[in-house]
Amino acid sequence: MPACLKERACRYRTNRQKSAAILARLYARMANIRADFTHKLTTRLCRENQALVIEDLNVKGMLQNEKVARAISDVGFGMLRSQLEYKARRYGTQLTIADRWYPGSRLCSICGWKNEALTLRDRTWVCAQCGAHHDRDLNAALNLKRLATETALPVASPSSNGGAAAGTVPAVVGKVTPVRYDGGQQDTSGQEENRAHFCAHS
Numbered sequence: 001m002p003a004c005l006k007e008r009a010c011r012y013r014t015n016r017q018k019s020a021a022i023l024a025r026l027y028a029r030m031a032n033i034r035a036d037f038t039h040k041l042t043t044r045l046c047r048e049n050q051a052l053v054i055e056d057l058n059v060k061g062m063l064q065n066e067k068v069a070r071a072i073s074d075v076g077f078g079m080l081r082s083q084l085e086y087k088a089r090r091y092g093t094q095l096t097i098a099d100r101w102y103p104g105s106r107l108c109s110i111c112g113w114k115n116e117a118l119t120l121r122d123r124t125w126v127c128a129q130c131g132a133h134h135d136r137d138l139n140a141a142l143n144l145k146r147l148a149t150e151t152a153l154p155v156a157s158p159s160s161n162g163g164a165a166a167g168t169v170p171a172v173v174g175k176v177t178p179v180r181y182d183g184g185q186q187d188t189s190g191q192e193e194n195r196a197h198f199c200a201h202s
Contacts (some may be wrong), residue, residue, distance in 0.1 A: 034079075035076075038080055042080065043083050045197070046084065046091040050092075051093065051096070051148050052084065052088065052096070053096040053098060055100065055144070056099055056178070057099040059072065084102040087174050097145060097177065098144060099178070104140035104143040104144050105137075105144050109132075109146070113129035122136065123136050124136060
């Protein structure tokens with residue numbers, strides 16, 4: 001091989017190695033930033049609240065959607081959940097985990113009627129039973145809040161600012177409660193009951 005080609009190949013390998021090293025440092029920095037943010041967020045949530053609720057999301061299934069896979073990966077749902085679980089026990093916070101089949105978006109937060117026809121494209125909907133107008137995300141949040149309220153126990157002593165005492169472990173440790181969705185029951189008319197049924201497992 002001519003000397004000029006060897007020199008060019010050597011420069012190419014060197015530049016490629018430098019680029020790979022720079023890219024690796026950037027990915028490591030991003031991972032550190034994500035971990036630091038998640039630790040600070042979960043610590044604040046568990047210190048300042050007596051009860052929290054999250055959904056048991058099917059992250060692997062969500063990652064199959066190419067349009068949102070990168071954004072979901074950057075969020076780090078698995079890290080967020082694991083930190084909430086052990087910090088809830090540490091700070092005495094009641095953590096409720098809603099089953100992935102819990103239809104928070106479809107249940108009317110006013111009367112409990114379930115909208116079976118709701119699709120992912122529907123951002124708002126009107127309850128056919130009570131006539132309430134719902135924003136999809138806000139309605140789901142209200143249903144999750146009610147679920148947490150129904151399963152939560154007063155496990156943490158409130159501090160002066162309304163949350164658990166910062167930096168201390170309460171006398172009663174926190175509790176993580178998975179809640180399984182059993183679905184509604186059918187009545188004689190073939191329509192689903194207004195209220196969904198849940199089963200808490202400690």
